[in-house]
Structures are given as C-alpha cells and as structure tokens.
Amino acid sequence: MKNIFLSILLIISQLCYSQNNQPWQGKKCAVVLTYDDAYNQHLDNAIPVLDSLGLKATFYITAFSTSMQTRMNEWKKLAVKGHELGNHTLFHPCVGGPNATWLKPEYDLRTYTVQRMVDETRMTNVFLQALDGKTKRTFAFTCGDMKIGDSSFINAMKDDFVAARAVRNQMHKINEIDLYNVDCYMVNGETGAQLIEWAKKAMETNSLLVILFHGVDGGNSLNVSLSAHSQFLHFLKQNEKNIWIAPMITVAEYIKKWQKNNKTAKTNN
Numbered sequence: 722m723k724n725i726f727l728s729i730l731l732i733i734s735q736l737c738y739s740q741n742n743q744p745w746q747g748k749k750c751a752v753v754l755t756y757d758d759a760y761n762q763h764l765d766n767a768i769p770v771l772d773s774l775g776l777k778a779t780f781y782i783t784a785f786s787t788s789m790q791t792r793m794n795e796w797k798k799l800a801v802k803g804h805e806l807g808n809h810t811l812f813h814p815c816v817g818g819p820n821a822t823w824l825k826p827e828y829d830l831r832t833y834t835v836q837r838m839v840d841e842t843r844m845t846n847v848f849l850q851a852l853d854g855k856t857k858r859t860f861a862f863t864c865g866d867m868k869i870g871d872s873s874f875i876n877a878m879k880d881d882f883v884a885a886r887a888v889r890n891q892m893h894k895i896n897e898i899d900l901y902n903v904d905c906y907m908v909n910g911e912t913g914a915q916l917i918e919w920a921k922k923a924m925e926t927n928s929l930l931v932i933l934f935h936g937v938d939g940g941n942s943l944n945v946s947l948s949a950h951s952q953f954l955h956f957l958k959q960n961e962k963n964i965w966i967a968p969m970i971t972v973a974e975y976i977k978k979w980q981k982n983n984k985t986a987k988t989n990n
C-alpha cells in the first residue's frame with residue numbers, strides 16, 4: 722500500500738515537473754521574431770520566407786516611416802496573414818547625443834514631455850487600429866529609451882499595451898519575465914549558425930527568446946544577411962515540435978495568464 726502511495730506521489734511530482742519545466746504550450750521554449758522600424762526589406766525579404774514557412778512574426782511599426790507612407794496596403798496585408806503590427810511610435814524619437822547624429826532635433830526625447838510621448842504613442846495605436854482593427858497591442862521602445870528625463874513613460878501607458886519590448890540581450894524563464902521590459906537579442910551581422918545557437922540556448926534553459934531584426938539584406942546597418950535569416954527561420958520551423966513560435970501579442974498574453982495563475986496558486990497554498 723505504501724509503495725503504491727509512493728508511486729502515485731512520484732508520478733504526480735513528475736507530471737508537475739514536466740508542466741513547470743515546459744510551460745511554453747508544452748514546448749521547450751518560445752521564440753518571438755520581431756522586425757523594427759518598418760523597412761521595405763521586411764516586406765520584400767523577410768515576409769516571403771516567413772510566409773513560405775507559415776511562421777508568424779511581429780513588425781514594430783514606426784507610423785511615419787517612408788515604407789508605411791508609400792506601401793501602406795502591403796503592411797495592412799501582413800495583419801490579414803496573421804502577423805502582428807506592433808507599436809514603435811509615430812516618429813521614432815530617441816535620446817539624442819553624439820551617438821545619435823542621425824536623429825532629427827525635432828525627435829530628440831530630451832526635448833519631449835511625457836505627455837507628448839504618450840499622445841504620439843496613443844496616436845500610433847489609433848493608426849494601427851485603422852490598419853488591422855485590433856485593440857490589443859504590444860510596444861517596442863525606440864533605441865531602448867524608456868525615460869523622458871527621469872520619468873518612465875510606459876507607466877502611463879500600461880493600459881494601452883499588453884507588453885513592451887526593450888533591447889537587453891537576455892533570455893528568461895516564464896516566471897522571470899517583466900512584460901513591460903521584455904528582453905531581446907538584437908541581430909547585428911550574426912551568421913545563421915550563431916542565431917541557431919541562441920535558439921538552442923533557449924531550448925536548454927526553457928526561456929523566451931525574442932529576436933530583434935532591423936535590416937534584412939539592407940534597410941539598416943544593423944543587418945542580417947538573406948542566407949542567415951533564412952537558415953535561422955528554417956531551423957525554427959524544423960524544430961517546431963520543441964519551439965513555440967508566435968507573435969509577441971500571443972506570447973505576452975500567454976505569459977500574463979501564466980503569471981497570474983501561478984500567483985493565484987501560490988496565494989492559495
């Protein structure tokens with residue numbers, strides 16, 4: 722009798738362990754592919770590979786970008802295909818200085834107020850809603866800048882967004898993720914093999930890996946080559962059994978629910 726009891730206990734603990742260890746829809750990890758700034762190369766070089774593999778990504782849109790102004794209907798179609806149009810502000814303001822010579826003085830965050838940032842970002846949500854009809858959205862900090870002076874502006878917009886992506890090169894387990902400061906790995910010339918190593922690390926550590934692409938064979942000097950991009954995406958597809966690949970909004974809502982349930986469970990105990 723004692724043995725049966727112990728066996729049952731063992732089975733239950735193993736079940737709990739596997740559930741806790743693989744919380745990503747039962748898979749080993751989650752990978753979110755994000756593309757920033759709305760470049761033509763996303764439409765021309767990234768989308769064909771994503772669509773051919775049936776992978777869904779998040780495109781962090783700067784509403785006033787040249788590509789959006791000239792190819793709006795093509796951006797609109799991405800949402801119909803199941804990709805997420807995320808909010809990457811109206812004008813892409815950043816904190817200026819010697820390292821940001823490309824920044825127009827009008828869009829220097831040092832000259833912004835929190836209210837202006839909040840208003841422009843909300844206006845971008847309105848714009849994106851006009852494109853895809855959606856009311857739930859995620860945000861990506863421009864240049865990773867989170868403050869106007871000493872004030873964090875995302876606090877004023879927590880009801881506007883399910884999550885916000887930052888730019889630190891880190892990956893975390895589901896219980897360690899701060900949804901308003903989601904870390905990501907920024908791609909800057911890595912080979913396909915190097916990108917694949919990141920995904921392997923995410924599988925080994927049961928983490929969320931968020932990838933940040935800028936240029937895809939052009940568009941920005943922070944670039945990924947066509948072959949590295951394709952090799953990485955093919956690896957993800959081939960390992961779909963172990964890797965959950967979904968847009969940020971889908972993964973963020975899942976994390977939010979998981980963290981809430983987990984907190985409830987803890988309180989009940």
Ligand SMILES: [Zn+2]
Pocket residue numbers: 757758809813863864
């Ligand atoms: Zn950007």
